[in-house]
Amino acid sequence: MFKKTGKFLIFFFTQFGQATEMIKDAFFWFRKSPLEVNQTLQQIVKIGVESVPVILMTGLFVGMVLALQAGNTMQNILSEPLYIGLLVSFSLVRELGPVLTAFVIAGRAGAAVTAEIGTMKVTEQIDALSTLGTNAIRYLVIPRLIAFTVSIPILTIFSDIMGIFGGFIVSVEGLGVPSSTYTNDITTYLGVDDLMHGLIKATVFAFTIGVICCYKGLNTRGGAEGVGKATTGAVVVSMVMILVIDYFLTAILHAFGV
Amino acid sequence: MIKIENLQKHFGPKHILNGVNLEIKNGEVTTIIGGSGTGKSTLIKCIIRLLEPDGGKILVDGKDITHINNEFQLAKLRKNFGYLFQEGALFDSLTVGENVTFGLKYLTDTPKSEYAKIAKEKLALVGLKDIEHLRPSELSGGMKKRVSLARVLATNPKVILYDEPTSGLDPIMSEIISQLILDLKKKLDVTSIVITHDMKSAFEISDTLAMLYEGKVQLAAPKEEFKRTQNPYVKQFIEGSANGPIQMKISN
Numbered sequence: 001m002f003k004k005t006g007k008f009l010i011f012f013f014t015q016f017g018q019a020t021e022m023i024k025d026a027f028f029w030f031r032k033s034p035l036e037v038n039q040t041l042q043q044i045v046k047i048g049v050e051s052v053p054v055i056l057m058t059g060l061f062v063g064m065v066l067a068l069q070a071g072n073t074m075q076n077i078l079s080e081p082l083y084i085g086l087l088v089s090f091s092l093v094r095e096l097g098p099v100l101t102a103f104v105i106a107g108r109a110g111a112a113v114t115a116e117i118g119t120m121k122v123t124e125q126i127d128a129l130s131t132l133g134t135n136a137i138r139y140l141v142i143p144r145l146i147a148f149t150v151s152i153p154i155l156t157i158f159s160d161i162m163g164i165f166g167g168f169i170v171s172v173e174g175l176g177v178p179s180s181t182y183t184n185d186i187t188t189y190l191g192v193d194d195l196m197h198g199l200i201k202a203t204v205f206a207f208t209i210g211v212i213c214c215y216k217g218l219n220t221r222g223g224a225e226g227v228g229k230a231t232t233g234a235v236v237v238s239m240v241m242i243l244v245i246d247y248f249l250t251a252i253l254h255a256f257g258v
Numbered sequence: 259m260i261k262i263e264n265l266q267k268h269f270g271p272k273h274i275l276n277g278v279n280l281e282i283k284n285g286e287v288t289t290i291i292g293g294s295g296t297g298k299s300t301l302i303k304c305i306i307r308l309l310e311p312d313g314g315k316i317l318v319d320g321k322d323i324t325h326i327n328n329e330f331q332l333a334k335l336r337k338n339f340g341y342l343f344q345e346g347a348l349f350d351s352l353t354v355g356e357n358v359t360f361g362l363k364y365l366t367d368t369p370k371s372e373y374a375k376i377a378k379e380k381l382a383l384v385g386l387k388d389i390e391h392l393r394p395s396e397l398s399g400g401m402k403k404r405v406s407l408a409r410v411l412a413t414n415p416k417v418i419l420y421d422e423p424t425s426g427l428d429p430i431m432s433e434i435i436s437q438l439i440l441d442l443k444k445k446l447d448v449t450s451i452v453i454t455h456d457m458k459s460a461f462e463i464s465d466t467l468a469m470l471y472e473g474k475v476q477l478a479a480p481k482e483e484f485k486r487t488q489n490p491y492v493k494q495f496i497e498g499s500a501n502g503p504i505q506m507k508i509s510n
């Protein structure tokens with residue numbers, strides 16, 4: 001038991017150390033070499049633009065279900081569906097928007113990134129990059145890190161807006177809340193600091209997903225089977241890390257009053 | 259000149275290279291032969307430092323490159339080298355044309371306007387035409403190999419490491435590639451290290467041959483001497499005989 005825990009801890013910290021090393025390399029090459037503009041734009045399209053539909057859908061339905069739950073709860077406690085706009089917008093903007101967007105992108109784009117880089121690794125394309133005057137960090141990792149970090153906060157805003165809109169529909173059409181009440185709730189209580197809170201989280205999640213998925217890809221071993229393992233590993237680790245970081249980041253941001 | 263002294267490389271507990279000594283002279287073709295899995299690919303990966311040796315030394319024109327880990331120095335070392343991967347290692351997200359000209363952007367000052375011309379020219383050298391727009395997934399195995407060779411040739415390296423340049427090619431195409439390797443030596447004074455299982459091609463192109471067996475170079479000698487050697491391992495290998503000191507492990 002102790003031995004197993006110890007082994008796991010060593011494994012965890014080795015990987016953590018290697019991933020940190022990769023981040024260091026990424027910053028080094030980011031300063032030392034020209035950006036791969038084409039690659040970066042392509043990745044923004046793949047990771048960001050192509051995720052817009054699914055983000056809009058998930059955002060919409062999360063907002064709707066939040067309004068439904070909040071409405072029913074308030075109805076039971078206060079016999080009136082009060083504060084729905086407030087509840088929906090706060091939970092979305094500060095918490096669910098960033099977390100759900102990060103989850104969806106980890107599953108959709110993160111998996112693809114690990115699979116692609118992993119395949120390149122096991123077919124020696126990563127080595128080929130090195131023999132042709134560039135390297136995986138410059139050509140693959142930096143464009144993807146940028147694409148994740150740019151895309152996820154923007155997608156989070158989309159998701160927030162769709163969610164608030166979904167909440168609006170359910171509140172007004174389903175629960176009979178006057179539309180002005182719903183919007184007033186939001187305009188009165190929701191502030192820039194709430195938006196910042198959400199976007200800071202989204203940015204940190206984005207960078208985390210990028211690092212984990214690129215790292216897992218670059219360290220793939222063992223053919224097609226290895227690529228499969230790396231891909232599932234990357235998604236699972238990303239999701240767990242998002243939730244862990246979410247907790248600590250919330251605590252930190254609260255301490256700073258954001 | 260590339261000088262390899264007592265080179266060691268192991269993967270975990272498996273000792274693959276166990277004291278390799280070899281000298282590769284500039285402007286010559288040196289061929290490395292040896293059984294499957296003896297570490298030929300591992301050896302040339304150490305030379306271009308895709309792998310870091312665990313012991314011994316590699317000197318390139320007198321400079322010790324065994325343990326350099328600085329990416330800039332490695333890039334400088336690799337600038338003069340071309341490496342043909344055993345499985346091609348073409349970028350499957352790029353077209354054939356983009357693959358062939360990939361290194362130009364990083365290793366040369368060639369203007370973009372000349373890329374198309376260079377791609378055409380280098381593909382012609384390996385007997386391919388009008389396939390620039392295809393993806394690697396649309397090519398046959400032999401075509402992939404040749405596109406990969408065109409990619410190596412595009413940047414005009416001074417030293418080329420070929421990992422089985424003729425494997426998977428038909429006899430005529432093999433002959434064309436062998437001639438190409440000789441041409442590069444004659445016309446451009448390119449130094450070549452060739453791994454091959456094709457003994458006909460080996461004797462055709464080599465100045466020096468070396469045989470790797472059990473982690474060591476059994477014999478490295480000029481072609482004529484190599485042909486006439488009485489070394490039982492080399493003899494068995496050249497003759498392709500099942501009987502001799504080399505016992506292939508076949509499990510039943």
Ligand SMILES: Nc1ncnc2c1ncn2[C@@H]1O[C@H](COP(=O)(O)OP(=O)(O)OP(=O)(O)O)[C@@H](O)[C@H]1O
Pocket residue numbers: 269274292293294295296297298299300301344
């Ligand atoms: N990255 C690696 N990790 C672990 N073992 C490896 C690795 N690369 C190669 N090996 C092992 O090293 C040995 C030599 O491999 P290498 O590819 O150098 O052989 P080779 O002489 O090129 O064979 P072939 O003629 O079949 O290409 C093999 O037993 C292989 O299993």
Ligand SMILES: [Mg+2]
Pocket residue numbers: 298299300344421
């Ligand atoms: Mg090999």
